[in-house]
Amino acid sequence: MKIDDWRIRIDELNEELIALLNKRATFATEIGKIKKELGLPVLDQAREDAVLEKVGSMTKGPLSSDSIKEIFRTIMAETRKVED
Numbered sequence: 001m002k003i004d005d006w007r008i009r010i011d012e013l014n015e016e017l018i019a020l021l022n023k024r025a026t027f028a029t030e031i032g033k034i035k036k037e038l039g040l041p042v043l044d045q046a047r048e049d050a051v052l053e054k055v056g057s058m059t060k061g062p063l064s065s066d067s068i069k070e071i072f073r074t075i076m077a078e079t080r081k082v083e084d
Contacts, residue, residue, distance in 0.1 A: 032083030042083045
């Protein structure tokens with residue numbers, strides 16, 4: 001394949017990633033509503049630590065465990081913003 005073919009495939013994946021990230025944020029919004037009703041804080045550090053541990057152990061490609069964890073730290077930080 002040529003570089004343009006690979007770029008087209010990456011563009012398609014980007015669309016899928018955006019759709020999935022928005023779906024995740026929608027779920028987080030619902031969780032935020034429940035937390036608010038229960039008087040719970042937005043940040044649940046134990047849950048975030050568990051998620052990072054799990055995704056870090058799922059690495060099976062060129063990205064390192066640390067890279068995957070950093071990506072998910074950012075995803076969770078941005079998602080917390082919609083939980084408020």
